[in-house]
Amino acid sequence: xxxxxxxxxxxxxxxxxxxxxxxxxxxxxxxRGYVTPEAMKCYQEIADKTNWTDSEILTNSxxxxxxxxKCGQIKLLNEWLKDNQK
Numbered sequence: 001x002x003x004x005x006x007x008x009x010x011x012x013x014x015x016x017x018x019x020x021x022x023x024x025x026x027x028x029x030x031x032r033g034y035v036t037p038e039a040m041k042c043y044q045e046i047a048d049k050t051n052w053t054d055s056e057i058l059t060n061s062x063x064x065x066x067x068x069x070k071c072g073q074i075k076l077l078n079e080w081l082k083d084n085q086k
Contacts, residue, residue, distance in 0.1 A: 032058075038085065 020030065035043065045055055068077040 023030070034085075043057065046052065047054075052060065065074075065077070068074045
């Protein structure tokens with residue numbers, strides 16, 4: 001019984017490894033981290049309103065932040081985020 005469990009775990013790990021390798025080949029990079037409870041509330045609200053996947057939320061958040069940076073509006077974005085904390 002334990003050998004079949006180890007085989008399944010090994011097969012699953014290999015499957016995940018192949019998936020990550022395919023994503024890297026497609027030019028994608030995994031970016032994740034821990035978030036505060038307040039950030040999780042914001043995340044859940046975004047997910048509920050937009051029906052975006054986790055990946056889409058992360059991608060669009062990065063794009064918005066980068067756009068604010070490129071337009072010289074990062075200070076304005078930070079001030080808005082501070083003023084609109086939940």
